[in-house]
Amino acid sequence: MRAAFSRELANAAARDERVLLLTGDHGYALFDEFRKACPGQYINAGVAEQNMVGVAAGLAKAGFRPVVYGLSAFVPVRVLEQIKIDVxxxxxxxTFIGDGAGLVYSTLGASHQSFEDIACLRPIPHIDILSPGDAGEMAAAMNFALGHDAPVYLRMGKADLGNVHRQPPVLRRGELLQLRRGRHAVGLVATGSMLKTALAIADEIDASVWSAPWIKPLDEQALAAAVGRCKALVSLEEHSVAAGLGSALLEALSLTHPLPLLRIGIGQRFSSTCGSHAHALREHGLDLASVRERVLPFAARWSAA
Incomplete structure (x- = not known):
């Protein structure tokens, strides 16, 4: 997925000299292709992320299309005020790129783990939030972001878990992508790294699965039409259950099509131990076995209702 991001960015910069990449002293190997092809469109702003956003805002006002890259613990969390006011x-x-979202920087502890980035940005006006789940969604998300005349935050998990789409997907702003059709008692809506987990569990309970590459905005009418035959939903995200995908779904459906929704994500706690990404997922109950323990009883309840 990171390779797809780097490739799309380099291609866009080659086509359009207004596309500039700003990085806060990160991503050297990731941007080897970009720096080789477009050295004049690469700016290393150093360990000064807040200033970097101000520079990007000035460049945008001058007619450029800046892409601001950083770890999601820093972009957007450290620079939230600058994103809000300057951009x-x-x-x-x-376009803001938050790399390493969720728990993937598990060995570096709470300072580098980012499970609040979506929650920080959702209340801020005029910014789209995308959370692609594989290389195909990433490429489509980049194409949207670089052609959109407004701010965009693109959330990227560093751990690449493989593709979920057989063909390059077509993203429509605010809509879900159906990945699996099943019985419609329970539907699973997942984003980012949790797509593979959702698909694995759906095979056991014959549930429909949707990918949510768009967190904000959500098209309320399209959402209600997509999940309209379900009795209940499950949301899965490598993000806090507070103000993430699950909350966005509840809010979007609450007035027109309210449904019971089981939100699976990170609870109100920090990581207490360090280890691999798989270890961190187990600690926070986001590994396949832990998710299964929660989803299967919920699905059985609503399948029998």
Missing amino acids: CYEQLPV
């Missing part, structure tokens, strides 16, 4: 208030076409 979103002005509705500038700046």
